[in-house]
Amino acid sequence: MPAVHATDPTRSRLKVTVTRRLPEAVETRMSELFDVSLNTDDRKMSRDELVAAMRVSDVLVPTITDQIDATMLAQAGDRLKLIANYGAGVDHIDVHSARQRGILVSNTPGVVTEDTADVVMALILGVTRRLPEGMAEMQAGRWHGWSPTAHLGGRLGGRRLGILGMGRIGQAVARRANVFGMQVHYHNRRRLRPEVEAELQATYWESLDQMLARMDIVSVNAPHTPSTFHLLNARRLKLMKPSAVVINTSRGEVIDENALTRMLRAGEIAGAGLDVFEHGHEINPRLRELPNVVLLPHMGSATIEGRIEMGEKVIINIKTFADGHRPPDLVVPSML
């Protein structure tokens, strides 16, 4: 672990560059504490602008929309000491290269858990109860009254939910699914402790393939790392029942989006609820044409409360670092 860098005594306040607009309360507090450079027009910074910002900052506060790779870190000079990411996922940052250069990386876990799990349930309900179809009908003025045979979806109670990645968010999804009367199953690198498994009423599957073949709904809650890239590839998606539904609120790269799209079009998978996409906001256009797919613009953690708490976490990470200690949410490569 590289030596933690305390505030340079020759500089009174840390120079902190924030790459996107953050909630006003967060920006105000940061301005009180640090010599902060804000991105008031919220324009996404180019690669060159990010490198230039890193060269003149002690701390960079990026978001998922900023790719920070090894080449950029090599060009960043030696002033930058901390990348305090505003967000839980850090797959847009080359954490290994940062570490090799003695640059710490922190994130904002925990505060996005409940909000993201809420959106998992919203997507499950949206797909299985066909809510967007109903809403579109209302908005278009096409509803002509109640009918016993219209708008029929499937009942959630009793359905088998397979959670892929049983970290904080996966566990929050499990709690909600229990309340909805679903049967909770999970696959994870490590099995949960027996008491946690019992509390979540969750059945562990060591084999992901075997779990996939038996689930009615699969929710992806594993982070994107080299070992989870395309974890749901064409071969694994084919193991799923044609009546099954896939939900993803984690990172698009965990699913082979083209394979999923092909299978949804062919009716080999019944539906999908997606908040994240393999190529950021460039979505496979064919996904948009499908009635059995609910798409959201990466809203999993988008609550006012959550965004403020994310900012508070960033501030605590920077302040703790400035005081000469490890940021509480330090990300080390072995965690990935």
Ligand SMILES: O=CC(=O)O
């Ligand atoms: O996707 C959101 C996050 O990583 O916090």
